[in-house]
Amino acid sequence: MSQGAASTISRVDRRRQQTKLRLTDEAIRLTIERGFDHFTVDELAEAVGISRRTFFNYFASKEDVLLGDQREHAHREVTQRFVAGLPTGDLLEDMVAAIATMLEPESPSPQRIRLFHQAVESEPKLAKMFHARYLDRADRLAELVAEREGIDADSPRARVAVDLIGALITRAFTTFATFASGDADPTDAGSTDPGPSLLDLLRQNLAVARDLLASTAPA
Known part of the structure; x- marks a missing residue:
């Protein structure tokens, strides 16, 4: 693999991890402010600027955002x-x-x-x-x-x-x-x-x- 390709993969991985952390932080905030059952996956995804469909590329469920990938x-x-x-x-x-x-x-x-x-x-x-x-x-x-x-x-x-x-x-x-x-x-x-x-x-x-x-x- 070329150095440029490896660098691109690294940037993609970093962006992916940053999005996961933003989702986690937002889920924590919404849970504290509203309660876990009082916000949806759509609201969580919208808060970090991604679609519902994209959300499921990161986590299998709302629970996984807070409790970890199973x-x-x-x-x-x-x-x-x-x-x-x-x-x-x-x-x-x-x-x-x-x-x-x-x-x-x-x-x-x-x-x-x-x-x-x-x-x-x-x-x-x-x-x-x-x-x-x-x-x-x-x-x-x-x-x-x-x-x-x-x-x-x-x-x-x-x-x-x-x-x-x-x-x-x-x-x-x-x-x-x-x-x-x-x-x-x-x-x-x-x-x-x-x-x-x-x-x-x-x-x-x-x-x-x-x-x-x-x-x-x-x-």
């Missing part, structure tokens, strides 16, 4: 690399690497995460769907761990790995979101440092978990 092909390359034991061969490190790759295009900001949680918490129906999808994704991740490790998806190793990573992600998102609320560090109120990224926090949490497990292991 289509199997969305992260196929990432999951294939993970199952193959890449990139490091360390299970937990590679789970973090896979999550990092999936989150990178979304470039979540503290403000977006805080508003997303506000939208979910304001809508019991949406909160229920969010929890159901979390469980579905945990089951799917356990299946990928099992395939990679040659074990059963319900084995303690697969389930503990998934639960541990889930806890580390939750803690990372919670910490990251505080940067939007002004609670991150009151002593640095005048600082322009944006603080650690979400992925930095996730990796820090993994290091802390490893240290805790090592320091409490029986002699």
Whole structure:
């Protein structure tokens, strides 16, 4: 592939991702302002300047705009690399690497995460769907761990790995979101440092978990 063709693809990918983020931001805003059931796909599409038909090139449903793409092909390359034991061969490190790759295009900001949680918490129906999808994704991740490790998806190793990573992600998102609320560090109120990224926090949490497990292991 020529450099010009690759550059064109990159520009197309960037525009596509920007449109997806605009749809997500608008869906969050409308959910907070009106409620999830009180705006339509047509209104959402119109708000970002695309047609209803084009909307479905980005998301399969209104729910997916807020809760993530459920289509199997969305992260196929990432999951294939993970199952193959890449990139490091360390299970937990590679789970973090896979999550990092999936989150990178979304470039979540503290403000977006805080508003997303506000939208979910304001809508019991949406909160229920969010929890159901979390469980579905945990089951799917356990299946990928099992395939990679040659074990059963319900084995303690697969389930503990998934639960541990889930806890580390939750803690990372919670910490990251505080940067939007002004609670991150009151002593640095005048600082322009944006603080650690979400992925930095996730990796820090993994290091802390490893240290805790090592320091409490029986002699």
